[in-house]
Amino acid sequence: MxxxxxxxxxxxxxxxxxxxxxxxxxxxxxxxxxxxxxxxxxxxxxxxETKESLLKAMCIDIFQHVFSDDLSQESSHDFSHAGHDFHKELTHILYHLQDNRKNLKGLLSCDSGEIFMEYFKEYLEQTFPIYIKELHYDVPPDYLLNHFVCSFSETVRWWITKHEQYTPEQIAAFYVQCVMIK
Amino acid sequence: MxxxxxxxxxxxxxxxxxxxxxxxxxxxxxxxxxxxxxxxxxxxxxxxETKESLLKAMCIDIFQHVFSDDLSQESSHDFSHAGHDFHKELTHILYHLQDNRKNLKGLLSCDSGEIFMEYFKEYLEQTFPIYIKELHYDVPPDYLLNHFVCSFSETVRWWITKHEQYTPEQIAAFYVQCVMIK
DNA sequence: TATGTTATCATACACTTTGTTCTATATTTA
DNA sequence: TAAATATAGAACAAAGTGTATGATAACATA
Missing domain, CATH: 1.10.10.60 (Homeodomain-like)
Incomplete structure (x- = not known):
């Protein structure tokens, strides 16, 4: 180039x-x-082409870093360890997002927020299924996936926009505690 | 007038x-x-004043119907019945939303979606606290509220935009099952 | 019914923003 | 060095926004 x-x-x-x-x-x-x-x-x-293209390019740029080294390839995924691996993967993602928090605060502000969140969810929808496929809820599978994905992306928004004082580990713990039925 | x-x-x-x-x-x-x-x-x-004012006015119009007859005034709120009341209130809200689904599908489409969701969450943030105040999670209270509110509003989006075949009762059941730790 | 009030319409207007096109200039690559 | 390519800067048409005007019609009320 x-x-x-x-x-x-x-x-x-x-x-x-x-x-x-x-x-x-x-x-x-x-x-x-x-x-x-x-x-x-x-x-x-x-x-x-447009201002929106720029926004999209910036989102893709960020997510490439966040999701590039895919932890899901590295670690085992026995059912018994699923919870633990999931927690590790989430923390990993959160650390990468924290590195970009300067940009993210802007991207998550009101109007562009929806666009960022959409892309974010797309990535999460590819990442999450292996972690939740073993769970047996009495709800449609795509509802369950949507629930996990939306809850996590909204957790990130809550964290980045209003509660930066928490560490990635803490945020992951909050999320897992609310979302995992024990 | x-x-x-x-x-x-x-x-x-x-x-x-x-x-x-x-x-x-x-x-x-x-x-x-x-x-x-x-x-x-x-x-x-x-x-x-602007196109956005119109959107806001329409949202307020819808929510006035949805949240007008407040169930939380009508029923008891003993801790023992909390779960049951919550389920009833949710179903009640979902029925009202279903009546407006023609408008909602448009409002939830891409760009205006965020604006609608913001107002929706504001109402939910006023409605939900009484139902979750008795729950003891080891997470910050405002994270918990945010989790319940976002999960429900995203449930509604999932339902209205892509899965209208389900009844309000079913949707409420999906949500409660995912969000309530038993 | 008569009268003052008020909402509406149609048009025109200044202003902002967008996205394109052009040419001259500077930089890069081979 | 020479050809290819990216840039700057300016000018432009097109679309959209929000305001202002005066004439007309609908309204509320006495």
Missing amino acids: DRRQQKTRKAIFDAFSTLLERKNFNNITVQEIIDEANVGRSTFYAHF | DRRQQKTRKAIFDAFSTLLERKNFNNITVQEIIDEANVGRSTFYAHF
Whole structure:
């Protein structure tokens, strides 16, 4: 990739991130991003079709780091250890998210929040099934998956936006305690 | 209230509802609402400041019906009956929501979904505490409340948008089973 | 019924934002 | 070095927003 493209892309990402700390996604204009990034108008549109494309690209960027080294490949998944592995995987994800908390606070603000959460859930829907497939609830399987996925993503939102004082381990413990019937 | 105002308000609400069935909130323009409602431009702005105000007004309208006759006033709240009352209250809310499912499907579509969900959660946050105050989890109280509220609102979204075949009783049962540790 | 009040309509308007197109310039790659 | 490519900057059309105006119609009330 051309160094110029890399620099431009980074400048736009950084500018977007800076703006997200100050204001809602919907109230940020392309012009502001351009000014903050110190980049030409046509240059921005050479990289991203719309403001939404930029948001999506940033989400994908974050999730690539969070879900790249997949713990589910590393550890055993006997039924007996399922709870323990699940807890480990969650903590792992939470640590990666904590590294991005500066960006996440902006992404989770009001309007862009829904978009971020949608992508987040997509990843979780791929990750969670192996951990909950052994559970026997009397509910439709896709309801159960939705419940686990939504509860966790909302836990993350609760943590990042309002309760940063807790550690990833604590957050994982809160979640598991509420969601796992013993 | 002037009959003309009532008629205009209803026309705008109906138009908005119709448009929400066809397209996302963010892609609906004020001009489209005006055309569909067959109402003058300045008339629209005499009623609502922005498109978002209209959305908010519609949400409030729905929730007024859903949460108006508050079951929590009617029934006993001994600890022993808490579970039963909670189930009854949930079913009651779900029936009201089912009556509005035509509007809700539109409101829950992508972009406006977040806004609807926010208001919905505000109401639930007022309704739920009495039902969960007796539960003793080792998690922060506001995390627990957030967990119950989010799980239920996401249950509603799951139901309205994708699984309308279930009855309110079934949905309430799914939720309670997943959320209540026995 | 007569009268003052108020909501509506239609139009026009200034303003903001968007996304495209163009050319000259600078940077990169081979 | 030469060809290819990314950028800056400006200009542009198009779409949407919210406001202001005066004429008309519907309303409430005495």
